[in-house]
Amino acid sequence: MSVGMITRESVRGALQHGITAAQIISFLRANAHPQCIATSGAINCLPITVADQIRLWEDERRRMDLKDAYIYSHFESEDEFQGVCDYAQERGILLWANAQQKLVIVNEEGHEYVRQWYKRSKGGETTA
Incomplete structure (x- = not known):
């Protein structure tokens, strides 16, 4: 048996x-x-x-798919938050966003793109 x-x-x-x-x-x-x-x-x-x-x-x-990602928070304005959201969405790097909490999460590859975009939008400042 x-x-x-x-x-x-x-x-x-x-x-x-x-x-x-x-x-x-x-x-x-x-x-x-x-x-x-x-x-x-x-x-x-x-x-x-x-x-x-x-x-x-x-x-x-x-059920879950773990990925390395970067979270952006503490935006100075609604426009800044929306700008990052829109840019990340257009690039296909946005993983998640919450307008109420003003949080944006982008994939690992997208972090450098967002940094460059932020630099350009701030006129050369690097605070992201």
């Missing part, structure tokens, strides 16, 4: 090696015990809750 245990860690390990949840589920169904397949059918031999949990563990990995 052989017994296997599916754990979050084992599924995450497979996912990190490029195996998808669909492939894991397909493998488990294809290699189910013949008696299980005869009793429950090829699809239902793997409980739906198990298949769902494997998919949830895969989705968990996609």
